Amino acid sequence: xxxxxxxxxxxxxxxxxxxxxxxxxxxxxxxxxxxxxxxxxxxxxxxxxxxxxxxxxxxxxxxxxxxxxxxxxxxxxxxxxxxxxxxxxxxxxxxxxxxxxxxxxxxxxxxxxxxxxxxxxxxxxxxxxxxxxxxxxxxxxxxxxxxxxxxxxxxxxxxxxxxxxxxxxxxxxxxxxxxxxxxxxxxxxxxxxxxxxxxxxxxxxxxxxxxxxxxxxxxxxxxxxxxxxxxxxxxxxxxxxxxxxxxxxxxxxxxxxxxxxxxxxxxxxxxxxxxxxxxxxxxxxxxxxxxxxxxxxxxxxxxxxxxxxxxxxxxxxxxxxxxxxxxxxxxxxxxxxxxxxxxxxxxxxxxxxxxxxxxxxxxxxxxxxxxxxxxxxxxxxxxxxxxxxxxxxxxxxxxxxxxxxxxxxxxxxxxxxxxxxxxxxxxxxxxxxxxxxxxxxxxxxxxxxxxxxxxxxxxxxxxxxxxxxxxxxxxxxxxxxxxxxxxxxxxxxxxxxxxxxxxxxxxxxxxxxxxxxxxxxxxxxxxxxxxxxxxxxxxxxxxxxxxxxxxxxxxxxxxxxxxxxxxxxxxxxxxxxxxxxxxxxxxxxxxxxxxxx
Numbered sequence: 001x002x003x004x005x006x007x008x009x010x011x012x013x014x015x016x017x018x019x020x021x022x023x024x025x026x027x028x029x030x031x032x033x034x035x036x037x038x039x040x041x042x043x044x045x046x047x048x049x050x051x052x053x054x055x056x057x058x059x060x061x062x063x064x065x066x067x068x069x070x071x072x073x074x075x076x077x078x079x080x081x082x083x084x085x086x087x088x089x090x091x092x093x094x095x096x097x098x099x100x101x102x103x104x105x106x107x108x109x110x111x112x113x114x115x116x117x118x119x120x121x122x123x124x125x126x127x128x129x130x131x132x133x134x135x136x137x138x139x140x141x142x143x144x145x146x147x148x149x150x151x152x153x154x155x156x157x158x159x160x161x162x163x164x165x166x167x168x169x170x171x172x173x174x175x176x177x178x179x180x181x182x183x184x185x186x187x188x189x190x191x192x193x194x195x196x197x198x199x200x201x202x203x204x205x206x207x208x209x210x211x212x213x214x215x216x217x218x219x220x221x222x223x224x225x226x227x228x229x230x231x232x233x234x235x236x237x238x239x240x241x242x243x244x245x246x247x248x249x250x251x252x253x254x255x256x257x258x259x260x261x262x263x264x265x266x267x268x269x270x271x272x273x274x275x276x277x278x279x280x281x282x283x284x285x286x287x288x289x290x291x292x293x294x295x296x297x298x299x300x301x302x303x304x305x306x307x308x309x310x311x312x313x314x315x316x317x318x319x320x321x322x323x324x325x326x327x328x329x330x331x332x333x334x335x336x337x338x339x340x341x342x343x344x345x346x347x348x349x350x351x352x353x354x355x356x357x358x359x360x361x362x363x364x365x366x367x368x369x370x371x372x373x374x375x376x377x378x379x380x381x382x383x384x385x386x387x388x389x390x391x392x393x394x395x396x397x398x399x400x401x402x403x404x405x406x407x408x409x410x411x412x413x414x415x416x417x418x419x420x421x422x423x424x425x426x427x428x429x430x431x432x433x434x435x436x437x438x439x440x441x442x443x444x445x446x447x448x449x450x451x452x453x454x455x456x457x458x459x460x461x462x463x464x465x466x467x468x469x470x471x472x473x474x475x476x477x478x479x480x481x482x483x484x485x486x487x488x489x490x491x492x493x494x495x496x497x498x499x500x501x502x503x504x505x506x507x508x509x510x511x512x513x514x515x516x517x518x519x520x521x522x523x524x525x526x527x528x529x530x531x532x533x534x535x536x537x538x539x540x541x542x543x544x545x546x547x548x549x550x551x552x553x554x555x556x557x558x559x560x561x562x563x564x565x566x567x568x569x570x571x572x573x574x575x576x577x578x579x580x581x582x583x584x585x586x587x588x589x590x591x592x593x594x595x596x597x
Contacts, residue, residue, distance in 0.1 A: 043079050044071040047126040047140045048239050050579040052221040052550055055230025055352070057362070058115045058148040059369035062087075063525070065219040065552040066100050066107040066126060067236070067581060074240055074585035076105030076217065080128035081312070082261040082519065083107055087144065090121045090156070090349045094341065099265070101314075101519040106217045108552040109520045119148045120156040121349040130260035136342065137246070140239070143231030145352035149366045159353040181235055181589045186214045186582060189590045196567045196596045199530050199543065204563040204576055206556060213561070218554040218580030218588065222565050224546040225573045225593065227361055231350045235589035236579045264312030265519065271305040271324060271332040280305030283332065284325040284487055286457045289516070290503040291317045292496075293388055294455020298325075298484045305332075314386035320514045321503060325459050329510040336514050368544035368570060375541055384522040396476040396492070407470055411495075414469045421479060422493060424465055433461040436491030438479055447490035450482050454495070454502040463508065464495075473498045525550050528566050543568040554580070567596045 051064040064085060068077045081102050087095040095117055100107035126140035147157065192203035204222075208214060234242075259266055271283060281303045289295035293316065297309040324332055354362070372379075400418060408414045411434075415422045421437040436449040451458040458464050478492040527549060530538055545568040554563065567574075578590040 043077075043130075044134065044138075045069065045077050045079055045128055045131055046071045046074070046138065046243055047083060047128065047131070048234075048236055048581075049085065049124060049126045049140050049142060050219045050221070050236070050552075050577075051124060051142065051233070052223055052547060053226070053230075054143060054233050055145045055147070055226045055228055056113050057366055057369060058113050058117060058146070058150055059366065059373055060113050061547065062111045062113065062124075062144070063221070063547075063550045063552070064109055064124070064126075065579075066102065066109070067217065068102050068105045068107075068128060069581065069585070071243070074581060074587065075583065076581070078105060080130055080261050081264050082266075083126060083128050085109055086125045087111065088123045088125060088344050088347070089118075092344060095122065097517075099517055099519045101264075101522075104217070106553075108522065110523070110525075113146065115148060115150045117146060117148060118151055118156065119146055119154050121352050122146055123344070123347055123349065125344075128261070129258050129266070130256075132258040132342065133256040136344070136346065141347065142234055143350035145230050145350065147228075147352075147354065147362060149362050154354070157352050157354050159355045181591050182237055184586070184588055184590075185209055186586060186588060187578075187590070189576075189578060189592065191576065191592060191594055194594050196594060198567055198569050198571065198596060200567050200596075201530065202565050202567060202594070204565070204578070205560050206554075206563065206578075207560040208556075213556050213559055214582045214586075216580055216582035216586075216588070218556070218578065220549060220551040220554055220563060220579075221575075221577045222547070222549040223575060223577075224548075224570060225575050227572075228354070228358055228365075230352070233577070235577075235591070236581060236587035237589040240587045259308070261310075263310045265310070267309040267311060267320075267336065267516075269307055269322070269334060269336040271301055271307070271334050273305070274331055274333065278328065278331050279303075280332075283307075283328070285334070286323050286325055286459070288321045288452075288456045288503070289315045289317050289319070290321070290455035291315065291500070292455075293386065294452070296452070296455065296457060296484070298487045300486070315518070316386065318516050318518055319503075320516050321456055321511050322514055323457070323459065323508075323511045334512055336512070339517070365546070368546060371542050371544045378541060379526045379528070381523045381525050384524060386521075395480070396478045396494070397480070398477045400475045400477070402469065402472055402474065409469060410466045411469050411472070412465050414472075414475070419475060419477065422477060431460075431462055432465055434465065434493055436477070436479055436493065438481070438490060447488060449491040449493050450484075450489035452492070452494040453506070454497055454500050456503040456506065459510070460508075463506075471497050471499070525552075527551075527564075528568070529564075530566050544570055546570055548574065554578075571596050 046069050048067040048069065049064050051062060053062065056062055066083045066085065068080055068083055069075065070077045083100045083102055085098045085100060089095060096111050098109045100109050122144040124142045124144050131138050186209055188207040188209055190205045192205065196202055204220065271280060273280060280301055283301045285299055285301065285307045287297040287309045295311065295313050295315050299307050299309055301307045322334065322336065323329065324334055405418045408417055412424050415424055415434065423435055424432055425435045426432050433448055434451055451461055451464065453464060472495050474496045476494040480491065482489040482492050528543065528545060548567060549565040574594055574596060576592045580588045582588065
């Protein structure tokens with residue numbers, strides 16, 4: 001029985017080596033220089049960003065929703081699982097770059113404008129990694145104007161005497177907004193009132209014009225209309241029209257160099273040999289993201305020494321630990337690739353200008369922001385907990401809580417006295433390793449178990465055998481064969497320390513610590529409500545919100561569907577913006593205004 005098991009393991013390992021690299025990266029081919037390229041992908045994507053404002057002051061939030069769409073049909077794209085959103089200054093400065101996880105083609109994010117960002121003209125840019133193969137003209141770009149009233153130098157936006165066109169400081173009216181949006185055959189929209197008092201409940205009522213509720217992805221923004229003017233916000237309808245006019249000029253890249261992130265975040269790197277005699281191909285590389293919900297990825301290098309990890313799990317730790325497995329780890333240098341910055345030199349920026357007549361408007365709005373930020377602790381957004389998706393191999397036959405047993409000084413003693421079917425074995429080269437017995441009657445396997453401590457892969461078992469067992473909380477044992485991306489282990493020994501700090505303390509030359517560029521967490525944004533029962537509390541808190549509602553994921557589960565919002569203490573004209581796409585790719589845009597007195 002034991003001999004048969006060993007033969008099966010060998011066959012599994014051999015067979016897995018024949019599987020194309022699509023299992024550890026994406027579908028790729030190699031050119032004559034060994035560069036991995038994507039083969040036979042003609043799919044094209046577009047990105048639309050619905051964002052709440054085009055003119056912001058320091059101390060305000062920029063909210064946005066990402067719509068990743070198929071270029072030809074504008075239906076949701078499941079091609080890329082990651083999108084990127086950037087804010088670029090007129091001088092080329094990168095204010096932020098966000099990585100956004102896409103689910104069914106949509107994602108969301110936000111950015112608080114700090115006082116360190118200077119006044120000026122900016123571009124909000126959205127794209128996927130695959131879109132980088134097609135050029136900058138395929139990206140979403142929207143104009144953003146920023147005013148920082150806390151800085152003394154306003155030369156970038158102060159109106160010059162020779163400027164012939166004065167900036168508009170009038171309030172945009174109902175007629176001006178409605179001209180840019182066409183009716184649609186899918187929904188009818190209605191506000192419960194056109195005039196509201198302060199701190200009053202309002203409803204945006206969405207009715208279906210079809211037999212059922214048209215499924216799709218939608219978002220809503222309700223904000224005070226900018227009396228300062230500002231760049232035009234693109235609606236979903238207008239953006240699709242613009243993109244359709246460019247359809248004939250779109251071509252597939254003849255030599256794509258950016259891989260699509262088909263299954264999740266794509267982290268890539270390269271190993272280079274210190275000795276010309278060592279080949280680069282088929283070296284095993286591991287990536288560990290420690291923590292209770294740890295992530296472990298294993299892969300192999302190609303002939304050019306390149307390797308790829310697909311991160312399709314949510315994670316909390318911002319650090320990853322990467323190591324070359326095996327005895328040849330010190331024969332190579334390992335480098336994780338950084339995403340190169342795009343060349344935005346050809347971007348044309350809007351020219352925001354302010355005049356002295358706007359000083360009082362800017363001051364008033366800035367005071368509102370400062371008051372709101374002073375009470376931010378009472379108006380917190382909440383982070384949506386990450387999904388706990390465990391790989392199929394992570395099942396354990398036995399869990400040892402060491403407080404339930406006599407405590408021993410080391411892992412060696414604990415394995416001997418507490419753990420069943422686990423022992424320390426000295427190999428012919430004198431190195432000690434941990435072993436796991438697969439079955440009751442099985443002989444010892446030549447394969448080693450997968451050993452983890454707080455989610456960190458331990459390839460040299462001798463580094464952990466004499467570790468202080470009194471710092472270990474639990475030990476999880478699996479006696480089943482473990483196959484991760486064609487790499488076979490004979491069981492698993494996963495240790496969990498009391499403090500969970502082992503990776504930070506464990507420094508070895510063969511482990512490289514990498515700071516991850518992680519996706520933004522998904523948030524549920526604060527939505528102010530006023531009820532009679534809570535008036536004694538809310539009446540004491542000032543409400544100077546100019547953004548009354550930001551709802552990036554609209555749920556239409558009834559017909560009609562009411563969307564609730566509450567006005568603030570700030571009077572004036574407000575705009576409702578409903579944007580999105582049906583499942584069939586129809587852009588939906590609707591704008592309306594109301595007044596708070």
